[in-house]
Amino acid sequence: MINLFADLFGWDLGIDLGTVNSKVYVKGKGIVVREPSVVAINKQNNEILAVGKDAKRMVGRTPSSIVAVKPMRDGVISDFDITQKLLRYFIKKVHKFSLFARPRVIICVPSGITGVERRAVIEAAEQSGVRAAYILEEAMAAAIGVGLPVSEPIGNMIIDIGGGTTEIAVISLGGIVVSKSIRIGGNEMDEAIINMVKRDHNMLIGETTAEAIKIEIGSAFVQEEEEVAEVRGRDLVGGLPKSIMLSSKNIREALDETISKITNAVNETLDMTPPELIADIYNYGITLVGGGSLIKGMAGRLRALTNCEVHTIDNPMEAVALGAGKCIENFNIFKNLITQERET
Ligand SMILES: Nc1ncnc2c1ncn2[C@@H]1O[C@H](COP(=O)(O)OP(=O)(O)OP(=O)(O)O)[C@@H](O)[C@H]1O
Numbered sequence: 001m002i003n004l005f006a007d008l009f010g011w012d013l014g015i016d017l018g019t020v021n022s023k024v025y026v027k028g029k030g031i032v033v034r035e036p037s038v039v040a041i042n043k044q045n046n047e048i049l050a051v052g053k054d055a056k057r058m059v060g061r062t063p064s065s066i067v068a069v070k071p072m073r074d075g076v077i078s079d080f081d082i083t084q085k086l087l088r089y090f091i092k093k094v095h096k097f098s099l100f101a102r103p104r105v106i107i108c109v110p111s112g113i114t115g116v117e118r119r120a121v122i123e124a125a126e127q128s129g130v131r132a133a134y135i136l137e138e139a140m141a142a143a144i145g146v147g148l149p150v151s152e153p154i155g156n157m158i159i160d161i162g163g164g165t166t167e168i169a170v171i172s173l174g175g176i177v178v179s180k181s182i183r184i185g186g187n188e189m190d191e192a193i194i195n196m197v198k199r200d201h202n203m204l205i206g207e208t209t210a211e212a213i214k215i216e217i218g219s220a221f222v223q224e225e226e227e228v229a230e231v232r233g234r235d236l237v238g239g240l241p242k243s244i245m246l247s248s249k250n251i252r253e254a255l256d257e258t259i260s261k262i263t264n265a266v267n268e269t270l271d272m273t274p275p276e277l278i279a280d281i282y283n284y285g286i287t288l289v290g291g292g293s294l295i296k297g298m299a300g301r302l303r304a305l306t307n308c309e310v311h312t313i314d315n316p317m318e319a320v321a322l323g324a325g326k327c328i329e330n331f332n333i334f335k336n337l338i339t340q341e342r343e344t
């Protein structure tokens with residue numbers, strides 16, 4: 001009976017529309033979609049050419065008639081139509097065999113977004129044919145995803161360093177007590193590398209290259225063994241292809257300003273936290289999630305800064321979608337935590 005209902009109306013979904021990657025949790029199945037939040041469009045007729053992984057391969061490599069758009073900038077919708085297309089693509093992808101799927105969805109959003117931005121998310125979901133759209137704050141979703149006791153009278157601190165935003169929140173008794181959301185994350189780290197290479201080596205590199213170097217040798221804290229990597233790009237003076245060697249120390253220096261903005265925000269959040277909850281955070285530690293937290297030495301740097309234990313988890317990029325998934329699976333238990341809802 002339940003399956004028949006699911007087949008007719010579609011499976012309920014938990015969607016983390018990330019700035020860099022979107023992840024979709026399907027009820028009863030787990031996370032089934034992990035794809036870059038990119039859509040490639042033919043400018044002449046507005047036709048979608050590719051979405052997700054295929055579209056990401058086109059970024060920086062498109063002829064003038066094609067644009068590869070990342071519709072979520074800094075974690076919020078900057079291009080409404082394309083966000084809607086992206087949502088529709090994910091819903092279709094999950095419901096290959098159901099023409100009339102009208103699932104219920106929980107969509108995760110940064111806690112710092114405005115009412116207008118929330119409305120845009122709900123509208124994009126409604127127009128992609130869902131039956132009901134609910135909103136869950138990313139920090140809460142991540143805390144539920146990693147299994148923190150969010151409903152207990154205990155201060156739980158979660159830090160989610162994503163591609164476009166960093167969310168820092170202290171959660172207790174099912175609510176976010178203090179939080180800070182800054183529009184800084186992995187993307188800004190990539191830009192910092194591009195700028196450093198331009199300034200110090202007169203060379204232009206693309207976003208994809210910058211991200212790859214960051215992942216390969218980037219770090220937030222002094223490493224025991226420093227590494228080097230070869231980087232290719234275009235010489236700004238002669239215009240020809242060239243390659244240079246960069247060390248992990250070079251990259252760390254380039255990333256320092258961005259990472260300091262993140263650590264400052266953590267400090268400011270701790271400053272705003274009531275003393276009882278600070279004592280809990282000291283006892284139980286801080287949990288670090290999001291793809292940006294995978295930068296080497298990030299947990300160590302936060303440990304040194306806060307004097308608290310910093311816990312990391314496997315698959316930190318999936319914590320938010322997993323939390324939305326747990327809410328979908330146990331809707332009645334978590335429904336009070338879902339901040340806004342709308343039935344269509
Ligand atoms: N091993 C790694 N080292 C450093 N950074 C990494 C690593 N793996 C992924 N990243 C970065 O993680 C970011 C993507 O993380 P995530 O999927 O959590 O972001 P998002 O959810 O799309 O963004 P947001 O939450 O801001 O909307 C990218 O900037 C990516 O470069």
Ligand SMILES: [Mg+2]
Nearest residue numbers: 018162163320
């Ligand atoms: Mg995220």
